[in-house]
Amino acid sequence: MAPATTRRIVRDGIAVGIAxxxxxxxxxxxxxxxxxxxxxxxxxxxxxxxGASQFALAxxxxxxxxxxxxxxxxxxxxxxxxxYGIRVAPLVGWxxxxxxxxxxxxxxxxxxxxxxxxxxxxxxxxxxxxxLSVFVLWNLATLVGALAGAGLDxxxxxxxAAVGGAFLALLWPRLHSSRHRVVAxxxxxxxxxxxxxxxxxxxxxxAAVVALGMGYLTRGEDDA
Amino acid sequence: MIWLAVVGCxxxxxxxKLGGMSVPEKVLAHPVLRRTAELLxxxxxxxxxxxxxxxxxxxxxxxxxxxxxxAGLLAAGVALLLRAPFIVVVCVAALTAALLRLx
Numbered sequence: 001m002a003p004a005t006t007r008r009i010v011r012d013g014i015a016v017g018i019a020x021x022x023x024x025x026x027x028x029x030x031x032x033x034x035x036x037x038x039x040x041x042x043x044x045x046x047x048x049x050x051g052a053s054q055f056a057l058a059x060x061x062x063x064x065x066x067x068x069x070x071x072x073x074x075x076x077x078x079x080x081x082x083x084y085g086i087r088v089a090p091l092v093g094w095x096x097x098x099x100x101x102x103x104x105x106x107x108x109x110x111x112x113x114x115x116x117x118x119x120x121x122x123x124x125x126x127x128x129x130x131x132l133s134v135f136v137l138w139n140l141a142t143l144v145g146a147l148a149g150a151g152l153d154x155x156x157x158x159x160x161a162a163v164g165g166a167f168l169a170l171l172w173p174r175l176h177s178s179r180h181r182v183v184a185x186x187x188x189x190x191x192x193x194x195x196x197x198x199x200x201x202x203x204x205x206x207a208a209v210v211a212l213g214m215g216y217l218t219r220g221e222d223d224a
Numbered sequence: 225m226i227w228l229a230v231v232g233c234x235x236x237x238x239x240x241k242l243g244g245m246s247v248p249e250k251v252l253a254h255p256v257l258r259r260t261a262e263l264l265x266x267x268x269x270x271x272x273x274x275x276x277x278x279x280x281x282x283x284x285x286x287x288x289x290x291x292x293x294x295a296g297l298l299a300a301g302v303a304l305l306l307r308a309p310f311i312v313v314v315c316v317a318a319l320t321a322a323l324l325r326l327x
Binding site: 030037044047052055075076079081085087088100102104163175183191212 | 225226227228229230231232233234235236237238240241242243244245246247249251252256257258259260261262263264265266267268269270271272273274275276277278279281285286287288292293295296297299300301303304309310311313314315316317318319320321322323325
């Protein structure tokens with residue numbers, strides 16, 4: 001019984017990896033259209049390995065933001081992986097070098113395929129199968145997308161509009177509660193207000209203050 | 225210079241993951257911290273969408289412009305309502321903007 005279940009978890013993890021990996025193609029294409037070269041695009045997928053942060057960095061670079069602001073925006077989006085790590089760590093129970101290595105695989109998908117497991121064996125199977133298959137396919141797909149996108153005029157193929165679509169797709173599943181929808185509108189409004197009189201990238205960072213403010217104001221309330 | 229952003233963001237993102245795997249679970253008990261961390265991606269993604277779709281660089285610095293990108297975003301929203309997968313949503317946004325520019 002147990003081996004069959006583990007096999008099913010591994011199979012599900014690989015399926016998630018295939019589905020997620022394919023959108024690495026869009027990251028690769030969008031990234032080179034944003035002004036990163038093929039090497040920088042691939043290095044980012046290897047090192048950061050977290051889609052939203054990578055799209056954010058490319059978006060700020062394409063808007064003319066400084067490297068510091070681009071990196072900061074990516075890092076702020078990467079903080080959610082810290083939360084996933086806190087949830088995942090006790091379930092997989094790795095220590096030492098295993099934990100150091102496994103940390104790189106902590107992303108939306110691997111966390112989602114781990115936190116629902118009831119045994120350590122299943123948690124580890126879900127985490128590794130999902131994390132490793134996403135990692136391999138994400139990086140291969142990034143390379144394919146970057147090579148395909150290099151030399152294209154981004155406006156002709158609508159690649160500049162593709163970035164907005166990618167962000168919306170990443171945001172969509174988080175709009176389940178009315179509080180999240182209000183906070184999203186506030187963040188967008190703050191950013192748009194600042195666009196005309198602050199350097200590129202700053203409006204998005206300034207919007208992060210909304211999260212801090214709302215986090216403080218709504219402390220202790222139940223999830224809506 | 226872009227390399228600085230790539231390496232800084234890459235190394236930093238890994239450290240954020242390692243940090244989560246290394247701190248005790250009770251850190252999450254702090255309500256302000258937990259709520260802020262939960263809201264941060266929502267706010268940042270919404271702000272990124274707004275700037276990505278409506279801001280354009282002009283002679284006097286960045287300004288707000290309505291163009292084919294907004295149509296691309298709306299088309300992406302329709303695709304999401306129809307439960308299209310990520311790659312389809314992105315392609316719909318790109319194709320919509322590209323086709324509008326051909327007109």
